[in-house]
Amino acid sequence: MKELSYNTEDPIAALATGWEESAIAVIRTSGTDAIELAAGVFSNKDGLRSAEGGTIVYGYVLDPETGARVDEVLAAVFRAPRSYTGEDSVEFFCHGGIPAVSVVLSALKKGGFRDAAPGEFTMRAFVNGKLDLTRAEAVHEIVTAKTAKAHSLALNRLSGALELRIEDLKRRVLDMLSSVELLLDYPEDELDGQAGEYPLDVQAVENLCADVQRLADSFKAGKVFRDGVPAALAGRTNSGKSSLFNLLLREDRAIVSEIHGTTRDYIESWITVKGIPLRLFDTAGLRNSDNPIEAEGIKRSGEVIADAGIILYLVDAVCGLNEEDRTFLDRLQGEERLIRLWSKIDAIPNEGAYDEDQVPDGFIPISSLTGEGLAELEKALAEAALGKKGLDDTVVIDSMRQRDLLQRAATALDKTRSAAEEQAPLDAAAMELRDALDAMGEITGEVSSADILNNIFSNFCVGK
Ligand SMILES: Nc1nc2c(ncn2[C@@H]2O[C@H](COP(=O)(O)OP(=O)(O)OP(=O)(O)O)[C@@H](O)[C@H]2O)c(=O)[nH]1
Numbered sequence: 212m213k214e215l216s217y218n219t220e221d222p223i224a225a226l227a228t229g230w231e232e233s234a235i236a237v238i239r240t241s242g243t244d245a246i247e248l249a250a251g252v253f254s255n256k257d258g259l260r261s262a263e264g265g266t267i268v269y270g271y272v273l274d275p276e277t278g279a280r281v282d283e284v285l286a287a288v289f290r291a292p293r294s295y296t297g298e299d300s301v302e303f304f305c306h307g308g309i310p311a312v313s314v315v316l317s318a319l320k321k322g323g324f325r326d327a328a329p330g331e332f333t334m335r336a337f338v339n340g341k342l343d344l345t346r347a348e349a350v351h352e353i354v355t356a357k358t359a360k361a362h363s364l365a366l367n368r369l370s371g372a373l374e375l376r377i378e379d380l381k382r383r384v385l386d387m388l389s390s391v392e393l394l395l396d397y398p399e400d401e402l403d404g405q406a407g408e409y410p411l412d413v414q415a416v417e418n419l420c421a422d423v424q425r426l427a428d429s430f431k432a433g434k435v436f437r438d439g440v441p442a443a444l445a446g447r448t449n450s451g452k453s454s455l456f457n458l459l460l461r462e463d464r465a466i467v468s469e470i471h472g473t474t475r476d477y478i479e480s481w482i483t484v485k486g487i488p489l490r491l492f493d494t495a496g497l498r499n500s501d502n503p504i505e506a507e508g509i510k511r512s513g514e515v516i517a518d519a520g521i522i523l524y525l526v527d528a529v530c531g532l533n534e535e536d537r538t539f540l541d542r543l544q545g546e547e548r549l550i551r552l553w554s555k556i557d558a559i560p561n562e563g564a565y566d567e568d569q570v571p572d573g574f575i576p577i578s579s580l581t582g583e584g585l586a587e588l589e590k591a592l593a594e595a596a597l598g599k600k601g602l603d604d605t606v607v608i609d610s611m612r613q614r615d616l617l618q619r620a621a622t623a624l625d626k627t628r629s630a631a632e633e634q635a636p637l638d639a640a641a642m643e644l645r646d647a648l649d650a651m652g653e654i655t656g657e658v659s660s661a662d663i664l665n666n667i668f669s670n671f672c673v674g675k
């Protein structure tokens with residue numbers, strides 16, 4: 212593969228919208244001479260050269276070799292530093308569709324631009340101080356968000372919520388480090404009044420460590436909203452799995468019948484419950500089968516169930532629990548991923564209403580026919596995905612890089628706490644505090660290297 216170039220001197224161009232048929236496509240350019248180079252392939256050259264930042268000029272993109280009109284476009288002009296990248300930039304709104312986009316891009320390349328590498332626009336914005344790394348990463352997270360909730364959490368980070376949170380934590384570390392360093396620089400006997408006092412308060416260090424740890428742990432919630440959770444319906448044949456699958460999908464997708472063993476192969480679909488993306492699996496009913504095809508389906512379903520983050524186990528209320536159910540449930544006893552469902556409660560002959568006492572402990576009564584119990588089930592699904600506390604903060608992280616750095620900071624702070632508890636020599640505490648500070652500096656990009664940046668931005672799409 213060609214080595215990606217992130218040389219920030221080059222003028223770059225890339226399609227920012229999708230490679231597909233569309234009404235309009237946006238092609239972005241950026242670089243020190245972006246406006247002059249764009250004028251070189253534009254019909255209204257003087258119009259473009261003299262355009263104020265933030266204005267639009269109408270014209271044609273021309274092939275710089277033949278002078279032929281390539282597409283009719285609008286060109287938006289941005290002047291440094293008031294642009295996305297912080298450099299001069301022209302964005303072309305051209306006709307959509309792959310042929311139109313290809314010819315405009317090719318004219319721009321002949322005119323002196325090179326193809327932008329993935330994330331290169333955002334990387335320049337970072338290098339030019341338009342965004343810190345948490346916001347730069349949020350740009351990617353917004354584009355790849357799977358649900359409205361994931362999108363709103365990423366938007367929160369883009370507006371700087373995470374940056375502010377990290378800055379606040381960093382300031383607290385810095386305050387502690389300063390008080391330690393003061394004593395290191397000026398031994399106690401030179402400082403009146405402070406002699407004998409250890410400069411770190413154990414409780415304050417512990418609180419700070421807990422706050423950093425909580426932010427590190429929010430990665431789990433971030434991941435739930437980003438990647439979703441696999442949730443498998445399980446149970447004996449005919450327990451109502453496919454009916455519930457269809458109800459949760461709000462779509463008549465899986466075949467439902469009163470014949471035992473209707474579902475042979477597992478099927479899956481994405482659903483969203485309380486903003487959480489769930490990959491829902493309908494599986495083959497569990498029973499001993501002589502039919503080799505059904506047996507294979509049951510085996511595969513078993514693997515899906517074993518790997519699922521959430522297991523919805525259905526027991527037909529009309530038939531009640533049997534030995535097979537008990538064996539299965541006993542094996543998952545105490546696991547948070549298990550949700551037990553007492554299905555088909557509408558079918559219990561009791562003058563149209565079921566007797567709550569008949570529902571065994573820990574089971575949620577539901578009916579796929581009437582929809583009864585659906586709200587309870589959705590609540591349980593959200594709880595199983597996010598834990599009982601749910602999402603208790605609007606700032607969550609969504610990047611493994613950030614999680615690892617926060618974990619490093621939390622570990623360093625925990626060591627600082629031990630040092631403070633033991634009133635250990637101050638250099639040890641100072642070293643840990645400095646490490647915590649460095650780790651946090653890396654999160655926002657205050658401390659960074661070309662490798663770190665390439666790593667982050669190469670995950671972006673081209674044009675971002
Ligand atoms: N009254 C009533 N009938 C239901 C309900 N849910 C499912 N059934 C019926 O129960 C039978 C079995 O339903 P399915 O959804 O196919 O059950 P399954 O667990 O997918 O069965 P297999 O695929 O064979 O493992 C069908 O005749 C459904 O119409 C319910 O909530 N109420």
Ligand SMILES: [Mg+2]
Nearest residue numbers: 452453473474
């Ligand atoms: Mg089925």
